[in-house]
Amino acid sequence: MEHSIKTVCVVGMGYIGLPTAATLASRGVDVVGVDVNPRVVDAINAGQSHFAEPDLDMLLRAATTLGKLRATSTPEPADAFIIAVPTPFLADKSADLSYIDAAADAIAPVVRQGSVVILESTSPVGTTERLARRLAAKRPDLKFPLTSDAVGVDVHVAHCPERVLPGRMVRELLENDRIVGGMTELCALKAEAVYAPFLRGKSFRTDAATAELVKLVENAFRDVNIAFANELSLICEQLGLNVWRVIELANRHPRVNILQPGAGVGGHCIAVDPWFIVAASPDRARLIRTAREVNDSKPHFIAAQVRERAERFKSPVVACLGLSFKPDVDDTRESPAIEIVLDLAKDPTQRVLVADPNLEALPKQLLGLPNLEFVDTLEAVRRADIVAILMAHTAFKRIPREELMRRVVIDATGLTQKPEAA
């Protein structure tokens, strides 16, 4: 099939931008990847990914060797632009849109008549329109779609949120269904064509604002459901019941499917994006806000539990097992385990041993604390009075049961408490 999109410029070559760029290049599209970080640009041009992702290296090497993908620091003219820059939150929990603004300013000089501009960054409702307005202000010579009924536009603008899961990105990019939200109906059609070279999943067209909210809602749904499980864990602790057993038995109901509690919610998506809904609708997003607060409170609850159990020791040593935000990965962004360790280590008299088999050294958030030591898992357990299991890494299942039985164990993950583990 002949595709109308021959050249694509991807702005932001991180977890989302790089696999998207490499996938497009693997389908014969000429791709230029833009990043402000020169180390990222150099790595890509050397055919190397700057983060670990299965199958990505192979795809990237092929794309760079064939000359279909190259990286640079400045956007170049293209049929389509994909913006995949970060959207973290600010201190007041509203979205930091400065990266998107910078990307818009960078592509403004090189967009041309017929170009498609797609915002892939997870964004609050209205951000795609804001992007179109910013581009329009920089390029008065071109007509942009500033309303949904705009006709005769020169540059088509759309929002296509990304929902791939790290660790399965290369496959999910092809297979996941896509929501394509256009500033106008024609914008959605034009944006759909950008993904046509590789998309095997279904594509659903809508308007840009709906697409923006769909992405936020997906993550808020997960957050609210995890908060329910976390709240149950707090209630069960008060009632002296095993939350894992309660959930297991409740889930025997044909229409009940409660998620698993944990140390909190981490990562840069589920722990962040629901705030964009709260910021947009503070009076109405009551459940979503409370879910965030419940999940954010869980690390402090666990730290308090550790402190309470430590009172009976003269100089207690605490082992914190697991630092990443989900099992069996090395990503510690927004990790509740890090918060727990920081909470405990702020008392300079408290000795804290930390262990995570997926990390080679202490993550940067924990550097410079004199009462903290990064050690091997078994050593941490053996030297500790109290063992706090903060993440359900598979490796922790191999800790000898008798080693744990000799210590006070606070298990936020259910690894040692789930009925099947008993």
Ligand SMILES: NC(=O)c1ccc[n+]([C@@H]2O[C@H](COP(=O)([O-])OP(=O)(O)OC[C@H]3O[C@@H](n4cnc5c(N)ncnc54)[C@H](O)[C@@H]3O)[C@@H](O)[C@H]2O)c1
């Ligand atoms: N990682 C995920 O699993 C995931 C999933 C769905 C959605 N998202 C969303 O996708 C967006 C990107 O996330 P990510 O994980 O790829 O981020 P990332 O931090 O891995 O990558 C972003 C890249 O953009 C670069 N950058 C920043 N400003 C730039 C600019 N002005 N011009 C060019 N490059 C610039 C950074 O140097 C970095 O390499 C975010 O909005 C995120 O919420 C991420």
